[in-house]
Amino acid sequence: MAQPNAPVKPATPDTISEAARLLRAGRLVAFPTETVYGLGADATNGEAVAAIFAAKNRPDFNPLIIHVADAEAAAALVEFDDRAHLLADNFWPGALTLVLPRKADCSVSLLAGAGLDTLAVRVPAHPTASALMAEANTPIAAPSANRSGEVSPTIAAHVAQSLGDAVSLIIDDGPCAIGVESTILDLSGPSPALLRPGGVTEDDIVAVLGPIEHASAKTIDAPRAPGMLSQHYATHIPLRMMATKVSKNEGLLAFGPAPLEGGAMMKNLSPTGDLAEAAANLFAMMRALDRPELDGIVVMAIPEIGLGMAINDRLRRATHD
Ligand code: TXA
Numbered sequence: 001m002a003q004p005n006a007p008v009k010p011a012t013p014d015t016i017s018e019a020a021r022l023l024r025a026g027r028l029v030a031f032p033t034e035t036v037y038g039l040g041a042d043a044t045n046g047e048a049v050a051a052i053f054a055a056k057n058r059p060d061f062n063p064l065i066i067h068v069a070d071a072e073a074a075a076a077l078v079e080f081d082d083r084a085h086l087l088a089d090n091f092w093p094g095a096l097t098l099v100l101p102r103k104a105d106c107s108v109s110l111l112a113g114a115g116l117d118t119l120a121v122r123v124p125a126h127p128t129a130s131a132l133m134a135e136a137n138t139p140i141a142a143p144s145a146n147r148s149g150e151v152s153p154t155i156a157a158h159v160a161q162s163l164g165d166a167v168s169l170i171i172d173d174g175p176c177a178i179g180v181e182s183t184i185l186d187l188s189g190p191s192p193a194l195l196r197p198g199g200v201t202e203d204d205i206v207a208v209l210g211p212i213e214h215a216s217a218k219t220i221d222a223p224r225a226p227g228m229l230s231q232h233y234a235t236h237i238p239l240r241m242m243a244t245k246v247s248k249n250e251g252l253l254a255f256g257p258a259p260l261e262g263g264a265m266m267k268n269l270s271p272t273g274d275l276a277e278a279a280a281n282l283f284a285m286m287r288a289l290d291r292p293e294l295d296g297i298v299v300m301a302i303p304e305i306g307l308g309m310a311i312n313d314r315l316r317r318a319t320h321d
C-alpha cells in the first residue's frame, strides 16, 4: 500500500536493493533516469501496473514505456528486426524508445501496453536506473513520475511533491541529465515514424537509419500513436456496455459480486468490485471473450470513479458504434 510520505533516499547500493525488492513485491518506486524521473512498477504484474494509472490520475490508460537492463532483455519481449538492432547498437543505453511488435509469449501485462500489439521499450543509461533494472530482474513499466497534467519531474523533490503519497520509495540521484523524455520511434510499420521528439535527436537517428516519417504527417486512416490518435484495442465482435441482461450466445464481462445470469461465457473483472483488480484484468478478459462464435460481449456497469473512468474510457473506445 502507499504511504503518506514516501522516504526519499540517496542512490546507494542498499537503496537500490530495497527498491528492487519493493518492485518485485508489486510496489511503486520512483527512480532517476537520464531523461526524467520515472514512476516504476513490475511490468509483468497487472495490479502493480494498475497502481501506476491510479497514482498518476490518468484520464485514460496510455501505454507505458517498458524499461529493461539491456537490448537482450528487450529482445525477449518484442520482435527485434535489423533496424531495431542497428538503433540499439548506436543509442542504447540511452534516451531512445522503440515501439516494436510484442512477442507472442511476452511477459508484460496487457494493461501496461494498453492492450496494443506493440510495446515501447527502452534501456535507460542512468547508472542508478541500470543497476535497478538489473537487480529487479523484471521489465519495469515507468511513465514520467508526475501526475497527469503536470510536467515531467527532473529532481526528486518534484516527485515527492507530486506523488509522495502514492509511491513506496523515491530514489534521489540529483537532477536528470537530459530533462526531457526519450525520443519515441515507431518501428512497427514498414517505415520508421517519429512519435515523440526527445533526448536523442532526429538528426542522430537519420544519420544511422536514413529518412524517417513524422507521426503528425500520417493520415487519419493510419494512426500509430495512442494518446495522439485513437488506436486502442477494439474487440472484433460487438461490445455493449451498462448491460442489465445477457443472452445465451453472448459473453459476459462481469464486475462485482452479483454477475448477471445466463450467457455463453463469463469473465469477472473483479468479484469483489475492486477497480485496480478490474483494470489489471481488463485487456486480458476482453481478449478472452472476443471469440467469433459469440454474438457479442456485454459489460456490466462499472462505477465512473477513479480507475473506473479509465476502464470505461477503454471500453467505450472498443464499442462498435
Ligand atoms: O524518458 C522517458 O521516456 C520517460 C522515462 C521515465 O523513461 N518516460 C516517459 O513515459 O516519458 P510516459 O508514460 O510519460 O510517456 C510514454 C509515451 C506516451 O506518449 C505513450 O503514448 C507512448 O509513450 N507509447 C507507449 N507505448 C506505445 C506504443 N506501443 N505505441 C505508441 N506509443 C506508445
Ligand code: MG
Binding pocket: 143, 144, 152
Ligand atoms: Mg509523461
